[in-house]
Amino acid sequence: MRITENMRYGSxxxxxxxxxxxxxxLMEQMASQKKIxxxxxxxxxxxxVLDFRGVRDSxxxxxxxxxxxxxxxxxxxxxxxxxxxxxxxxxxxxxxxQSSETAQVLAQNVGSLLExxxxxxxxxxxxxxxxxxxxxxxxxxxxxxxxxxxxxxxxDGSVYSGGTYTGTTDKTYSVRIAAGGALGAATYEMxxxxxxxxxxxxTVPVSGSVTLGDGLTVRFGDDGTTNLxxxxxxxxxxxxGGRTTDARVDAPQAAANNTFAGxxxxxxxxxxxxxxxxxxxxxxxxxxxxxxxxxxxxxxxxGGQTWGAVQTASWGSTITVDGTAGHEQVLRFTASGxxxxxxxxxxxYLNAYAAGVYGGNGEDLSVATGRGSRMVYNVTGEEAxxxxxxxxxxxxxxxxxxxxxxEQGDREGVIAQIDRLTTVQDGIRQYVAESGxxxxxxxxxxxxxxxLDDKVAGLMSATEDVDLERLIVEFKMKETALQASYAMxxxxxxxxxxxxxx
Amino acid sequence: MxxxxxxxxxxxxxxxxxxxxxxVTGSNVTNxxxxxxxxxxxxxxxxxxxxxxxxxxxxGVEVTTVERLYDRFIEIQMxxxxxxxxxxxxxxxxxxxxxxxxxxxxxxxxxELMNRFxxxxxxxxxxxxxxxxxTALANAADxxxxxxxxxxxxxxxxxxxxxxxxxAAVSELNGALVDIATLNAKIVExxxxxxxxxxxxxxxxxxxxxxxxxxxxxxxxxxxxAVNVFTSDGRALVQGIASWQLDVQVRSDGYYDVxxxxxxxxxxxxxxxxxxxxxxxxxxxxxxxxxxxxxDDLAGALISAVNARHASGYDPxxxxxxxxxxxxGATGARDMEVIAAVLNDPNRIAASAxxxxxxxxxxxxxxxxxQILMGGVATLGEFYASLVGQIGQDVTEAAxxxxxxxxxxxQMNNTWEQTSGVSIDEEMMSLIKYxxxxxxxxxxxxxxxxxxxxxxxxx
Numbered sequence: 028m029r030i031t032e033n034m035r036y037g038s039x040x041x042x043x044x045x046x047x048x049x050x051x052x053l054m055e056q057m058a059s060q061k062k063i064x065x066x067x068x069x070x071x072x073x074x075x076v077l078d079f080r081g082v083r084d085s086x087x088x089x090x091x092x093x094x095x096x097x098x099x100x101x102x103x104x105x106x107x108x109x110x111x112x113x114x115x116x117x118x119x120x121x122x123x124x125q126s127s128e129t130a131q132v133l134a135q136n137v138g139s140l141l142e143x144x145x146x147x148x149x150x151x152x153x154x155x156x157x158x159x160x161x162x163x164x165x166x167x168x169x170x171x172x173x174x175x176x177x178x179x180x181x182x183d184g185s186v187y188s189g190g191t192y193t194g195t196t197d198k199t200y201s202v203r204i205a206a207g208g209a210l211g212a213a214t215y216e217m218x219x220x221x222x223x224x225x226x227x228x229x230t231v232p233v234s235g236s237v238t239l240g241d242g243l244t245v246r247f248g249d250d251g252t253t254n255l256x257x258x259x260x261x262x263x264x265x266x267x268g269g270r271t272t273d274a275r276v277d278a279p280q281a282a283a284n285n286t287f288a289g290x291x292x293x294x295x296x297x298x299x300x301x302x303x304x305x306x307x308x309x310x311x312x313x314x315x316x317x318x319x320x321x322x323x324x325x326x327x328x329x330g331g332q333t334w335g336a337v338q339t340a341s342w343g344s345t346i347t348v349d350g351t352a353g354h355e356q357v358l359r360f361t362a363s364g365x366x367x368x369x370x371x372x373x374x375x376y377l378n379a380y381a382a383g384v385y386g387g388n389g390e391d392l393s394v395a396t397g398r399g400s401r402m403v404y405n406v407t408g409e410e411a412x413x414x415x416x417x418x419x420x421x422x423x424x425x426x427x428x429x430x431x432x433x434e435q436g437d438r439e440g441v442i443a444q445i446d447r448l449t450t451v452q453d454g455i456r457q458y459v460a461e462s463g464x465x466x467x468x469x470x471x472x473x474x475x476x477x478x479l480d481d482k483v484a485g486l487m488s489a490t491e492d493v494d495l496e497r498l499i500v501e502f503k504m505k506e507t508a509l510q511a512s513y514a515m516x517x518x519x520x521x522x523x524x525x526x527x528x529x
Numbered sequence: 530m531x532x533x534x535x536x537x538x539x540x541x542x543x544x545x546x547x548x549x550x551x552x553v554t555g556s557n558v559t560n561x562x563x564x565x566x567x568x569x570x571x572x573x574x575x576x577x578x579x580x581x582x583x584x585x586x587x588x589g590v591e592v593t594t595v596e597r598l599y600d601r602f603i604e605i606q607m608x609x610x611x612x613x614x615x616x617x618x619x620x621x622x623x624x625x626x627x628x629x630x631x632x633x634x635x636x637x638x639x640x641e642l643m644n645r646f647x648x649x650x651x652x653x654x655x656x657x658x659x660x661x662x663x664t665a666l667a668n669a670a671d672x673x674x675x676x677x678x679x680x681x682x683x684x685x686x687x688x689x690x691x692x693x694x695x696x697a698a699v700s701e702l703n704g705a706l707v708d709i710a711t712l713n714a715k716i717v718e719x720x721x722x723x724x725x726x727x728x729x730x731x732x733x734x735x736x737x738x739x740x741x742x743x744x745x746x747x748x749x750x751x752x753x754x755a756v757n758v759f760t761s762d763g764r765a766l767v768q769g770i771a772s773w774q775l776d777v778q779v780r781s782d783g784y785y786d787v788x789x790x791x792x793x794x795x796x797x798x799x800x801x802x803x804x805x806x807x808x809x810x811x812x813x814x815x816x817x818x819x820x821x822x823x824x825d826d827l828a829g830a831l832i833s834a835v836n837a838r839h840a841s842g843y844d845p846x847x848x849x850x851x852x853x854x855x856x857x858g859a860t861g862a863r864d865m866e867v868i869a870a871v872l873n874d875p876n877r878i879a880a881s882a883x884x885x886x887x888x889x890x891x892x893x894x895x896x897x898x899x900q901i902l903m904g905g906v907a908t909l910g911e912f913y914a915s916l917v918g919q920i921g922q923d924v925t926e927a928a929x930x931x932x933x934x935x936x937x938x939x940q941m942n943n944t945w946e947q948t949s950g951v952s953i954d955e956e957m958m959s960l961i962k963y964x965x966x967x968x969x970x971x972x973x974x975x976x977x978x979x980x981x982x983x984x985x986x987x988x
Binding site for chain 2: 523
């Protein structure tokens, strides 16, 4: 075989290049401490590492979600426990009611306990109300303006306060039935100074709604078995800025981006909201409709998640958002812009509140705690504190009634309210226990994730991290090889006949 | 008498032959490292005694030709191998460039930004009215869209660069074809005129190799010395002294098609089966295009899944969500954008499934991460991870092939060198040999001169 000059140097350069390549690749691994420095170093490993990273990111995120939910639950638990203790104190006040001298003091105690409980029930987590369901921007509970029926009353139908109290000071209204009978027949007297002076007798209207003053009304429902009876006494403590207990519907609100520039108003033909839960209705326009001034719309009764059939309405006409018997809510649209002013996705929504003072809703708040699994982390004020909850007792009504009963020396009333408070207290204790259970379940999940994370981290490290000891040995070997190549290349120049010709 | 003169004449021929031998050796030594130089050898033959009488043994020497030592078959193989090397090296080079775009090993790439995007939705679901969470999400979405734009943009830049190289390769090819035709003419002329054309042959071999590096060719040598060059599917590129020119035509997507200059409407991309041009066109239209398509598919699936869910939610103003990302247009992921309304006001993000602040819609969007959206088998993240893995695999494969083709070429080159390369050791021996021949011939002349002097002194 002839060995030519080019062959000698060519193969030398090739092998030097290879040795340098190996050496620098190991150098890179030493510097980065990673086996994979670009996808082609290990394509399958790269894919696995990316998947592992995704899994670890998910785990970290679930961990954060769990922290959030846990913090919320922990705060809720503390607040509920405090409320439970305060209810206990209110019950004791009722139990201690032995003499009429102490009754007024106890009534005051109950009043201040009520305020304390109110502020606890309106606690916030950051900027969000803990006990308002998904309406976290709404104050869930307000000072309640509650008509309290005397325990000796014959009437056993429902009675609600209504309207909006515009007075600037607290005031006690009393309504006394002068002559018994059905709505429209019975007569009443009214006092706005706690029963010192009384007005002349007047007839209770068929609607059952009696005007007290300063915008406040009381409405009697004919849903009991016994009509209003002569001598029946109702006391209403009106607090400035307090909430009335009758069912109500807020004025419709339009979404900020609506094309529709007219007004939407509740129609006069709307009945009293008779639903048993707080609800958000949404009217969504599907398109501008066929003719001018007409639009197709759809109605949601659950805040916009599910939608009813598409219907057509024209301006100035009315839209029935809820035709259920007793719920009739009717919206009327009035134009003020161009005649074809509706556009797709224009929204109008209205919040309807069932009887009571709860301003939130019964919706859950939840976060993902795993792939496809979620954890509800809130306790709604509705379930914990209102008569739509487990004990079917309204906490604030019971406290207000207790206070009034104490003030009025109504011993039967006091005892009845103590029983109701016991029911609420038991309910709250259950929620505390449940949220404790949810927290420990979160903790277990978190621990499991920790274990999983460690495993995935181990797998990831095995895939992409260098085995340093082996690397160093290999590095030394390649270094020696490279040094040998250099030594050889110096030698090879001398291996020529020219060295021997003189 | 004539005998002595003949001895002088023979000495003269010996001196001349030794000189030519040394000249050839000199040429070999000085060109020992010239690429493509084929070693030469002075072919010597004894001259015929001519009209001699009696027992005359008057035989001189002459250099009949300066021979070019080469192996025709290894040259043909090398020309073919040049096409393989040309294609493999451009593939490797380009894929390594692409790999740097998709290098996710240090994090900070598309994969991480996608993860962050989903995390931002999760965070928002836990606090749907939080301004910090909303701003963080808008940023994460904007960064994600920006990264998609960057990746797709860089892929397109590489495609555009490949395209420019196609144009350059065609011009280079045209130049080489013209040069081959020109050399053909000179070689045919020189050969028939008995001129030494060895250097021209070396040049033409180099040009054939260069041409084959650009496009796969076949060639045949004609009796007169010209070579005819054809594409692998038999179209003529050079015939004798005539050469055909290729050209490029801009097609509808803005990239070049390769055509014959005399029939510019017929693309011949498909007929190019090797060489740098085949590598460039294949990378541009198949491999890089495939990655672009995958990236577009990924962006498209992500956008439509997020948009569909976003549209069914509500922002804190009570508006329906509408779109979140601008739907992809014809330019694909290169122009991925979060809609301006969301970037200007993160409160336009529809985090809730109702007009209240429940955060359920954000959770539903975050769950897109775990949905099987790609071809019924993979989530978005898995699809991307396997795309990166695929690119890594392609790089490994291209590097392996490049190494293989190069080593085959090295082997062939060594075989070629064995026949045609210059060995200094060998040339030194030749030098010594010719030097001694020269000395011997000079000695002969001296001896002849001496006997002639002796003869003259007799008279």
